[in-house]
Amino acid sequence: MAGEDAWTKLGRIDPRILYALLIIVLIIPIITPVGLPIPITDQTRKTYEAVEKLPPGSVVVCSMDTSGAAWGENGPQAVVVLKHLFQKPLKIVVVGFETDGPMLGQQALLQIPKGEKKYGEDYVNLGFIAGGETARAAFGRDIHKLVSRDFLGNPIDKLPIMEKVRNAEDFALFFTFTSLISAVEMYVRQLHAPYKTKVVAAIIGLGVPSIVPYYNAGQVFSILSGSLGAAEYELLTKMPGEGVRLSDALSLSTLLVVACVVVGNVAFLAVKKKRKEEKR
Amino acid sequence: MLTSGRGAALGALVIMVIVYAWLLNRASKGKVPRIRKMAGFDAIEEAVGRATEMGRPVFFTPGISGFDHADSPQTIAGLTVLRHLAKLTAKYKARLIAAVSKATVLPVAEETVRQGYIEAGRPEAYEPSMLRYLSDEQFAWAGGCIGIMHREGVAANIMVGNFMGESLLLAEAGYQAGAIQVAGTANRSQIGFFVTVADYCLIGEEIFAAGAYLFQDPVQLAGLGAQDMAKWIAIGAVALGIILNVLGIPVLVNLLKM
């Protein structure tokens, strides 16, 4: 009987104790980074190499389809990818089809080193375009007929970069930084299916399993998987940043979840077994 | 005139439209497809029965979405389940508490429950207090639901609709309250939590079969029939394609590239 009590008690712990445990597990690696190794996945490498191999002057679109809530994962991705793009002789177009996107994109643009690049000539922020799937389709079709001003209010006809960017056929690579599986699926439908655009899905980790079939089918060019993808990209570009900083705490807290699942279930099964025995 | 590379899609679309129209026509003559057994829906009755035995209430929520969103079909599926549930609570004389998260859903849910009580032949037993509108805000609503589950000590917790980040919170609260739980959602990212916490689970598209399964709605049955036909086509295409692939005949792949 005493044994059963202990197991039952173990299963009924005050959640606040668990919260405290989690806080400790998160704080330790933030204060003293452990520097656990981060293996680099094929998909991240593929993305990196694709950017490396782009011919000079290619147009790369970075669509910010994320929200403040998901910025913890999409932010590190966007920052490291933009940093990398700005080091290359490329033209960069930032846009957003979810309301929060362009503002977050603007924040990311402000915090990265821009080198020689000039606004309006080498990069531009086209701002938010409402309409979800419709907006994405219209954007791929003809940007100039759709949008007349950028995020800062400049007429886009006066921006030299926009002479090279007219429709989806001009996109060498299309990044979507997003928390939404549906956003990636919209690009598969509206950009890849009609124009064969190379879409890179920089999605929060949660979305990855649902995107893999599109990658497998070649409908998505590659995937950056959440903050881990950001960390890998940071290592490839030798610019460790937020992603790498996150990864230690991420490792330990994930292990804590595993431990909780295991202990919780052992207690559950023990109680179940005891009950069965008592019934006999 | 036809855009190249899209012929196969056009063909598939035309076939699906024709099949659907044909099944709708048959349904209007009373010929509907039969639907398979679904344990998740059947478990609702068991849950209500248990609640009656224990003399404790049944809790229901149709999820976080309203009607103005791409997820509205899930809300509608949830409300269909609610109508069935109301019929059962009326029949077994169990106490029903349904909490909605969107103000726009409240009047529809009220009408739904009233309808269920009328269908069960006990309109007098319906009370507006069975329905509670908690808040449009995600966690305020979820917190309200959790409060009800704990305070009222619900014996059954039935959740069908669109659930987001709060799915795990609600399921955990139901588990802690010792309720028998039936949960269903088409939000892929949350189904795993329902499978591991709830006793019965409706997975993905299963929830959209609510009207067809619980009320034998002919239009919905025809829709399900048409979807199944399309699935048979997909299965046939994959099977044939694999055989041809092994034999080294790329005819079907080329056909689909048309």
Added chain:
Amino acid sequence: MEVTSMSVLKRREVAVFMTALAGIAVIADYFLKVPILNTAVADLLRWGVILASFMLIWGTISMIRVHANVIRKKTPNQWYYSVWLVFLMVVFVAVSLIQGLAGPSSRWMYDSIYVASSSTYYSILGFYMISASYRAIRARSGEATLLLVIAVIIMLMNAPIGAAVWEGIPALGKWIVDVPNTAASRGYIIGLAIGAVILGVRTLAGRERGYLG
């Protein structure tokens, strides 16, 4: 005469007809190369974008109306929150009208209030994840057991420490994601697509009218 023609326009069927017309044009545009049609649909899509911005404005206005109501009725324990909400909204609109939406003040408010609180708000779920994993997530059936075993392998793969637990973890995890996960997820997608097509056909045929209110 005047009155009757107006009442015809009021009918739901007019809106249903507009839905069908727009829908059929957009579908035809994808499959047919007809320059007039393709240009017209390109314009129609841009109209859709314009209407979507109006819907966003409508959404905000409905929200203000809800809170204005709360304030007017002085709903207990609630109205002062609504006052605060409307106040912040007005301030944000004012500073962005003066300095532009990309100006420093609106960015400041956006970053320190909106991004900070919304990301914190959702990050709370991390805590709940811990308590639920311990207290509620159970291998209650064969299926749930399989799900949990897979979940544990994937978590160990995601945590760089996984390889230290067992060196086969990364390879096994990758195989699970690339093969069975891809397959089941693909079945799910095909099913989803079929469901969406049937629902779409029903909507365009005017048998699904919920959106018209």
Added chain:
Amino acid sequence: MDFALLGSFVAVVLTLLIYSFLYKENRFYRFAEYSFIGVASGYWLMVAINNLQSVAWGPIIKGNYLYVIPLILGVALFARLSKGYSWLARWPVAVVVGTGTALALRGFVDAMFIGQIRATIAAPMNFDNLLIAVITVCSLFFFMFTVEHKGPIGIVAKIGRYGLMVYFGVLFGNHVMTRMALLTSRFIEIQKFLLRVLGLA
């Protein structure tokens, strides 16, 4: 005054107010919640107006007067506010729903139905790809509703169901990763602020 520092201060205070919810539901938490909804709705209103200037007003001043039509339709949305003319608001909704539904539909058939089937059968036939094809078919059987899951179909559907459990298991594992990453990034924000205040950054 250092506005950047003040900004991080506000952010950290709001963060802590929201975390106070973990202890129990309270007023401070609601205050923080309403703060972000307030700023968000102001922002939404502004982006919508900016977007209109870009996509509607721009073409009109360039002489494309056809764009007056959607502008009028858009204004008709507000007819909901009047009792007599609320029917007018259905028209813009009809156009949006018609276009959006059809766009999705055509893409669903092409990219998701045909596209995914093609990818399954065009892959080189090794063990993994064969297994993918088998599980894909089995999971489609699981989602069949007008066929009783008995006999051989029952077995096939059961395999499909287990395949789906693997998918949900992977989702579960990745879900944990995302949740923990979002949580950790808040902690890093707090740490950055503290380092700044202590003059260590």
